[in-house]
Amino acid sequence: MALIWQESRIVAAAPETPRVRRLTLAVGWDRPFRAGQHVDVRLTAPDGYQAQRSYSIASSPTRPEAIDLLIERLDDGEVSGFFSDVAEPGDAIELRGPIGGAFVWEPAQGGPLLLVGGGSGVVPLLAMLRHRAEAAPDVPALLLYSARTAADVIARDELIRRDAGEPGFGLRLALTREPGGRRIDAARIGEALAALGGPAHTFVCGSNPFVSAVSDLLVDAGVPAATIRTERFGGETP
Template identity: 70%
Template sequence: MPWTAWREAPITAVAPVTPRVKSFRLAVDFADRFRAGQHVDLRLTAEDGYQAQRSYSIASAPEAGGTIELMIEALPDGEVSGFFAEVAAVGDAIELRGPIGGAFVWGPEDGGPLLLVGGGSGVVPLLAMLRLRALAAPEVPCRLIYSVRGRAEAIALAELETRARDERGFGLSLLTTREGAGRRIDAEAVAEALADLGNPAHVFVCGSNPFVAAAADLLLGAGIAPGRIRTERFGG
């Protein structure tokens, strides 16, 4: 079935991730055939025919099992995110199309070193890349710079810290903007990551517009070639 076709995907599991983010498992026919970094479109239709549509990155790695994982953050007045925060339950069938995207993707064949830079929920597609790396290319050096307001809002933090402890070649830099010293991503954070990683072959940056703009400027300032940097922006 082409990615442009809408079809129903039943919810098979729901779990809390942070106070504002939930994990949803959806049964799909492409769970082992998408690329880490891609997203899907979800569509809700009201009884009067009104429709609302949003895009969400896939958090899971491509693998057998028949489901993908989405991590959806509840946003103020969010039409779609509000439904998933308050209403959606196991067994509900959700309209979906995808997988979508061909530029912001990584696979084992692309190699490394790999530098990932995420802000808030922008870590989700990067999480798919990390999970795929662990499954299929653990020899690829990788570093994640993750900026979030506080530890309680960091998505998959326990998993990330376990990977940083147990996986050779992977390092995590967690920056909390509203806890402790309140550190944001800066030239020093980028320099620390590069000193650990070396010269990255691929850099992926994902987050809000201001975060991505600031991070991209810092990466360019650190001497990383523009052609190696790929960005994806979420909302404002």
């Protein structure tokens, strides 16, 4: 069934990091979304010019009446710039979704669950972690997350709180621009696997170079390629 464009309204907006803004949109879908899916948004200028972008859903499917989008402001980004600087609660936005069926996780799939995110590529992984905590807290999960600095870590306080107090969840941060920081490498992959054990499902999301490099490292570490699912987007590697 073809998806149609629908009007959605922004009901809340707040800064998430210096470059990322969280927008909550009311939706009226006739079916629930799944953790890992995304939406298309479309902006139309007064002269009829249109711009369309895809954004992953960050919130858990257990709250189907609204979705959270975490939108990173890109240099010269016409759509991300609008959402960062102009959009406010009450504004109507054209939206189409939910979209995607390969890069999704549901509680029935079980675990252990290894999630590897680079920069804003952590967004769909957050949806999976939030859904897991609410619907399948016994599933072991580990997030290996690469960001430039501590200030750039999306949902930092939440992730640190989950790591400290949520049984079965572990967080590993790779802060590439902090003193002594380094990118995700074979050693970090090995540490994550030693902490989690063999993952039944692995999800990797980030820029094209990030996803390619991490996927190769995972396979080299013995993770079966058939269990690795990836999602890529344009942008710099953190």
